[in-house]
Amino acid sequence: MKVWSNYIQRIPVLGNIYKNNYFAWKRAYVNFLRTTGIRSGPIVVHWLTTYRCNSNCVYCEASANQINCDELTTEQIKMVIDDLQKLRVRHLFVTGGEPLMRKDLFKVLAYVKQNGMTVGMITNSLMYDQFRHQIKEIGFKSIWTSVDGLAQTHDRNRGYPDAYRITLDAIKYYSQINVPLRVVNTLVHPENYDELPELFEQLKQAGINRWRLALAVPVGRGQDSKWTLSPEQVIGIFNYVEKTRKHFDVELSEELGYLGCWDLPTRNSPFICPSGLTFCAIMPDGHVLPCQVVYDTTYSQGNVKEKSFKEIWNQGFTHFRRVTLQGDCYACIHSKACSGGCWGRLVTEGNCLRAIWDPENYGHQTS
Numbered sequence: 001m002k003v004w005s006n007y008i009q010r011i012p013v014l015g016n017i018y019k020n021n022y023f024a025w026k027r028a029y030v031n032f033l034r035t036t037g038i039r040s041g042p043i044v045v046h047w048l049t050t051y052r053c054n055s056n057c058v059y060c061e062a063s064a065n066q067i068n069c070d071e072l073t074t075e076q077i078k079m080v081i082d083d084l085q086k087l088r089v090r091h092l093f094v095t096g097g098e099p100l101m102r103k104d105l106f107k108v109l110a111y112v113k114q115n116g117m118t119v120g121m122i123t124n125s126l127m128y129d130q131f132r133h134q135i136k137e138i139g140f141k142s143i144w145t146s147v148d149g150l151a152q153t154h155d156r157n158r159g160y161p162d163a164y165r166i167t168l169d170a171i172k173y174y175s176q177i178n179v180p181l182r183v184v185n186t187l188v189h190p191e192n193y194d195e196l197p198e199l200f201e202q203l204k205q206a207g208i209n210r211w212r213l214a215l216a217v218p219v220g221r222g223q224d225s226k227w228t229l230s231p232e233q234v235i236g237i238f239n240y241v242e243k244t245r246k247h248f249d250v251e252l253s254e255e256l257g258y259l260g261c262w263d264l265p266t267r268n269s270p271f272i273c274p275s276g277l278t279f280c281a282i283m284p285d286g287h288v289l290p291c292q293v294v295y296d297t298t299y300s301q302g303n304v305k306e307k308s309f310k311e312i313w314n315q316g317f318t319h320f321r322r323v324t325l326q327g328d329c330y331a332c333i334h335s336k337a338c339s340g341g342c343w344g345r346l347v348t349e350g351n352c353l354r355a356i357w358d359p360e361n362y363g364h365q366t367s
Helices: 004-008 016-034 074-086 104-115 128-138 149-159 163-176 195-208 231-244 258-266 309-315 327-331 344-349
Strands: 044-048 093-094 119-121 142-146 181-188 209-213 250-252 281-282
Touching: 004 142, 004 209, 016 209, 093 104, 128 163, 142 163, 149 163, 149 181, 163 231, 163 281, 163 309, 181 195, 195 281, 209 327, 231 250, 231 258, 281 309
Parallel strands: 044 093, 044 281, 093 119, 119 142, 142 181, 181 209, 209 250
Antiparallel strands: none
């Protein structure tokens, strides 16, 4: 998918100015909308409905099924939705754990739709057959599911027999009922790296219309270094995405952070970390975090059981709205374009991928 910003970037001089200042300009624009009241709330909110899950992924970021918490009740989440409506939030995504394990899910989603928001779901799709009617009736704008490799790889890493076949059958169903955006997210790691071309063909046949490739972030059960690609493999992924994008909507996830000269060839729009600016995540127990990548309530901006979401959004997230770069980020030649990079990756890894895509300048900071 091409967007107008990509064409601007192709214009000599103007393109470089735009690309190198996009994040800073975007932050200033969003802050202006919020402080003037033109658009005071986030655009997208993720609600992690539960930590429960019917699979046992070996690199689950949420450590699903290992965390017990006092989940938000139906009435509590409805109160949150009332606040989202007042703040004119556009989209609510439900995720988990596995959102379909929450018994009141479709009751809540119907309430979301009544309040004028569109709904999306991030699901492993293993329970789709039990909820065919509800999935069709609710009218999801998008459904995102994960496929971790070809059948043997996917089933092994999911800890669920026949998961691959069930998931592809689910994608076919989403296509049949005309879900507008059908996305598969694939975490690329050494075990599935060579499977990507064949996996892509099978996913296309099933009916996806966007493919999103991600790299492991060391959180939850994904902290084992065996899921980490070598620098040569990372560059190989960049090249593969650039080539594949010429005939299909495939992109790298924002968790990779700013990628310099690779941003335009591998993404639908210039990099920006939306945490606390246009996006946040509500955890199963009510804590509001900057993003869904970091499952650590140390970074909570407040809990909707104790204060309203509107109050949390308006009074929290100061760090993300008035960023002061420090250390290596302050001295980095890419500081204006990167503007601190992906917050989730910075918190979990303490660094970015610049050593891979800009090795000539990495470690030699000059402005």
